[in-house]
Amino acid sequence: MRILVKDLPASIGQVAEISGWLHKQRKLGGLNFINVRDRSGIAQVLIQDKGQAELLRGMQIGTVLKVSGEVTKDERAPGGVEIHEPKLEVLVPVTDVPPIEIDKPISHRSDNLDTLLDNRPLTLRNTQEQAIFKVQAKTLEAFREFFAENEFTEMNSPKLLAEATEGGAETFKLDYFGKTATLAQSAQFYKQMMVGVFERVFETNPTYRAEPSATTRHMTEYITIDAEMGFINFEELINVAGSCLISIANKVTKDCQAELALWNIQPTLLPDSPDKIPRLTITEIHEKFLEATKEDHTGEDDLAPAEERWVCEYAKENLGSEAVFVVGWPSQSKTFKFYHRKNNEDPAIAERADLLFKGVEITTLSMRENRYDVLVEQLKANGGEPENPGYAPLLSAYKYGMPPHGGWGWGLERTVQVMLGLNNIKEATLFPRDINRLTP
């Protein structure tokens, strides 16, 4: 019966059977070492028998093997355990030489991204690549855990839509039985409608943007962690997002030590409570950045990427946090969406914040305007037509009782990208889609 590589130490002295992929061979003549990889790790097998060694002649990395032999304690073996006097069975022979080596770190230089991504089915077998996506899975798990603890209900909204109504991003259009459908650019309206149902909802959903962006942090398809909650104010909303980041960072730090070590990641610096995550206004950041770099962005109603990187470094050095909430967004600006809520005391300011983490904008959160009449006004002011049938479901939810509410869209891949210090978001995506890439 098969056991996993990770359980070998518990079987010392016994005959055990493992199955997996041939990951690496080191032949020393009468003494041959092979590494066998399964889902739990990599085991060393010592082959001395000539006949057994001969079974591997011509077998390439990736050959699927069943190996049974005596589990032996040996300080010289990695992990202190290896399999001796094995009986090998080739379950699936691989005789073609793989296009890429997977037993050592694969180049992540931007010039070589194509090789990394074109060969995804193989490059993902590399343990360092696997680590990225274990961290991503753990991050998702941490999100779900956080949402469960805070009584959010998980939802799923349609990605095939009749037309684009939210505005802002370009949408993909496709033929839908003779009509035109669009791919969802966000779950915004649906999660707001669901606030009227469950108060607190979240969704981990694919999001499609037809923006011709060519940067290290944009893709045409990515995963958004959407959350929306009712009966909350702006300060509370920010603190929930901050708590969420802290609990994710803590869980990943605790549960992914081996994976983080593979990428030489230092522990994340975050305060122990969300109210201690710095809040800086756009104006403050423009001014500090100007002072520090002599580069002037004052007066602009958004941050430049260089400012985002800089302010996170600044906060790390001076404020004990690698995360920063950017507040003080002007409501007279194209960054203001019609469903955003203006501050009651100062309507020139939107109740909106961006969460920057390790130099990248990972989340945008805002309070939503929950008053029907004001929403319709803002929609008109934004050039929208309330009569457009696309708004009907949302307006219906508003008309029949929407509490004060707010929420966020949180980029999963960007979060993992910065947690692992990766240069390009595509490195943190299994099968990325961007302006140039539709395969594999």
Next chain:
RNA sequence: GGGCUCGUAGUGAAGAGGCCUAUCACGCCUCCCUGUCACGGAGGAGAUCGCCGGUUCAAAUCCGGUCGGGCCCGCCA
């Protein structure tokens, strides 16, 4: 969409007018090797230098075009 940049064996790199019949490392093949773990040693195969055209006695190298990447900016998650 704008600007800048890069395409050399399967992979990663060097070569920047003639020393190139293109170099190195990894991988692959053959042989040697009983404690390797980036094993080591000996030998071998593998590249019309992205493609098309031009300049030149001579082009991987210079020029133009083209195709395919990347980075930055705009925009955003």
